[in-house]
Amino acid sequence: MSFRATHELHRRRAGRNIGLALVLLAFIAIVFGLTVVKVTSGDPMQAFDHVPRPEMATDGTPAQGD
Amino acid sequence: MTDASINTHTLQPEASFGDYVALLKPRVMSLVVFTALVGLLAAPVGVHPMIGFASILFIAVGAGASGALNMWWDADIDAVMKRTAKRPVPAGKVEPGEALAIGVALSGFAVVMLALASNLVAAGLLAFTILFYAVVYTMWLKRWTPQNIVIGGAAGAFPPMIGWAVATGGIGLESVLMFLLIFMWTPPHFWALALFMNADYEKAGVPMLTVTHGRRVTRNHVLAYTVLLAPLAVGTAFTSIGGPVYLLTSVVLNALFLLGAWRIWRRDEEAAQADKYKVEKSFFGLSLLYLFLHFGAILMEAALRPYGLGGWG
DSSP states (O other): OOOOOOOOOHHHHHHHHHHHHHOOOHHHHHHHHHHHHHHOOOOSTTTTTBBBOOOOOOOSSOOOOO | OGGGGOOOOTHHHOOHHHHHHTOOOOHHHHHHHHHHHHHHSSSSSSOOOHHHHHHHHHHHHHHHHHHHHHHHHHHHHHSSSSTTTTTTTTTSSSOOHHHHHHHHHHHHHHHHHHHHSSSSSHHHHHHHHHHHIIIIIIIIITTTTTHHHHHHHHHHHEEEEEEEEHSSSOOOOHHHHHHHHHHHHHHHHHHHHHHHHHHHHHHTTTOOOHHHHHHHHHHHHHHHHHHHHHHHHGGGGGTOOOOHHHHHHHHHHHHHHHHHHHHHHHHHHHHHHHHTTHHHHHHHHHHHHHHHHHHHHHHHHHGGGTTOOOOOO
């Protein structure tokens, strides 16, 4: 008797775990990529959601890196 | 002791990763990705590729979530229809409660992430689409009225509007026209399918027009909607997303579509049964090509624009 995952059920569980791991890794990569793009695009924005807010520019020109 | 965990005799069959993917209706998702992408690229404002990619992904996740909610609610009728009996919930691979949990969780996730990645208008439209499909169509209209697919078709028509909103932050005439193109296309597309597939719907008790009002009325409806769709589809050529390529594509496709609808309308059930619904089946095949090529032409116009060739210049 061995404790190794030899049953078909274990293979399915392993597949599910690997699938979920890949999904989570992809999500991390996407959030990282989005953050880099939002922060470096230099639009006037507030940090809590990184959504550009043109109304924050006072003189009509986009403020850089506020 | 540990051996107990591999005793499957008393356990439900466990779902594989693929079963959870199937719960999100990947084929519907691929159509959503395509039309949302066209909406995004046809918009007059560009978006950063990373933001565009992430937004399309979250729109697809939202569409998948509404698919999971649909499978949770419709498991009883899916089980009696041949076409849908192998879906994860009726097949017993995924518990109904699990499908509900995944649907609700992914809906919230997709809407919040789309709001963060793009803007609140796009996220609001996505939230409305999910609610419309899961609640208005699946829970309410589908089992109640033969007009179910007409109004339910709106859910499938929203993705290009969401893509457009990702880029522009709003709604425009062009995005409404792209919505109407899918919205008006859905009834002839589905009713052509129902004409040669309605045994399934009858068995499940879904009020398809062919079941409630008969095939003659369905044939009339196919023609009526196709006649209404044609000027709308061709007219889109003269907006900012159209151009010569789109106009040519649209004129040819609508001529073929009108001809197909007229041939469906002209014949009766005896003639259809005699050649095993050949006309209906070819009209259904054409309808898939019709939508794909219209959006393909819009995409083509957008792709040609940077070279000064797209649109009416």
